[in-house]
Amino acid sequence: xxxxxxxxxxxxxxxxxxxxxxxxxxxxxxxxxxxxxxxxxxxxxxxxxxxxxxxxxxxxxxxxxxxxxxxxxxxxxxxxxxxxxxxxxxxxxxxxxxxxxxxxxxxxxxx
Amino acid sequence: xxxxxxxxxxxxxxxxxxxxxxxxxxxxxxxxxxxxxxxxxxxxxxxxxxxxxxxxxxxxxxxxxxxxxxxxxxxxxxxxxxxxxxxxxxxxxxxxxxxxxxxxxxxxxxxxxx
Numbered sequence: 001x002x003x004x005x006x007x008x009x010x011x012x013x014x015x016x017x018x019x020x021x022x023x024x025x026x027x028x029x030x031x032x033x034x035x036x037x038x039x040x041x042x043x044x045x046x047x048x049x050x051x052x053x054x055x056x057x058x059x060x061x062x063x064x065x066x067x068x069x070x071x072x073x074x075x076x077x078x079x080x081x082x083x084x085x086x087x088x089x090x091x092x093x094x095x096x097x098x099x100x101x102x103x104x105x106x107x108x109x110x111x
Numbered sequence: 112x113x114x115x116x117x118x119x120x121x122x123x124x125x126x127x128x129x130x131x132x133x134x135x136x137x138x139x140x141x142x143x144x145x146x147x148x149x150x151x152x153x154x155x156x157x158x159x160x161x162x163x164x165x166x167x168x169x170x171x172x173x174x175x176x177x178x179x180x181x182x183x184x185x186x187x188x189x190x191x192x193x194x195x196x197x198x199x200x201x202x203x204x205x206x207x208x209x210x211x212x213x214x215x216x217x218x219x220x221x222x223x224x225x
Contacts, residue, residue, distance in 0.1 A: 009151075032211030043115075043201055043216040044154075051211040090153060094211055097161070098144060098169060101153035 002027040002095040006102035013081045014110050021076040021105045023091030032094035033074040035065055038104070039087045047089075050074060061085070081109045113137050115217035117202050123223045124192040132187040132220050134202030141207035143185040144214070147171065147198040154201065160185055161207050192224045 003026045013019045025031060032051055036044040048059025055067045065076045076089060086109045092099040118133045136143065144159035146169075156169030160179040174196060176188040185204075189196060200220045205212040 034211075034213070036216075043218045044203075046213050046215065049211055049213060097167070098156045098159055099154075099214060101146075101155075103151055103153045 002093045002100045004091050004093050004100055004102040006089075006091055006105045008105050009103075010106045010108060012108045012110065015083050016080050019078050019081045019085070019107065019109070021089050021091075021107060023074045023076065023102060024072050025074060025091070025093045026072065027093050027095065031067075031069075031072075031074075033065075033067065034092040034094070034099065035059065035063070035074075035076050036090045036092065037087050038090065044090065047076070081107075083109050083111055085109050115202055115204055115215055117200075117217035117220050119220060120218070121221050123225065124189075125225050126192060126194060128192050130189050130192065132189075132200055132202075132222070134185045134187065134217060135183050136185075136202075136204040136215075137183065138204060138215070139182060140204035140215075141182070142212065142214070143179065143202065143204045144169070145175070145177065145185070145187045146201045146203065147196075148201060148219075149198050157187065157200075189222075194224045196222065197224045198222060 005024045034049045035047040050057050050067045058064045088104045090104050091102040115136045141162050145157040146154040148154050155171050158177040160166045202217040203214040205214040
């Protein structure tokens with residue numbers, strides 16, 4: 001069975017600094033990996049995904065993620081954080097027929 | 112496109128009551144699913160469907176029923192509500208190629224069972 005781990009419950013970063021939200025995964029076969037963002041009292045919004053090919057995936061709102069097969073990681077990054085990036089971020093892996101989500105990481109960007 | 116819509120937005124039930132959470136999508140997606148979100152636990156899959164007439168159980172199916180009579184609609188029925196079903200429920204849909212299809216989520220239904 002597939003699984004995802006997000007080791008940090010919360011990440012704090014100052015506005016303008018780079019941010020990283022960590023994710024590691026376990027899956028048999030090809031990994032299809034996703035990042036979603038959830039703003040307060042809202043549904044999940046798709047940010048980006050890795051299917052195959054280039055290990056650096058670019059997504060919405062200036063986010064990108066780096067796929068590392070040897071470390072089974074898929075960390076979310078952004079070069080310069082904005083206060084409006086404050087939200088909860090979920091990493092997910094596609095299994096045979098459904099997504100399995102991590103527990104989420106709350107990102108707090110301080111002005 | 113309205114995308115994925117869910118009704119109601121909020122609901123309060125008493126223990127033992129039944130109700131149906133509605134989900135609809137207008138993107139002609141084959142795949143639809145229901146998740147519940149509890150604090151600190153991410154999202155857990157309840158049921159899913161890969162097409163009209165086809166449904167299957169997810170990780171936490173007990174106490175819930177689903178059916179898929181049309182491509183557009185995928186209602187979730189609570190048979191006899193329990194306080195443990197207090198949660199936020201999300202419906203999602205996607206195409207079904209089997210190769211990393213992106214799921215799109217509805218705004219959620221916040222359910223409280225007293």
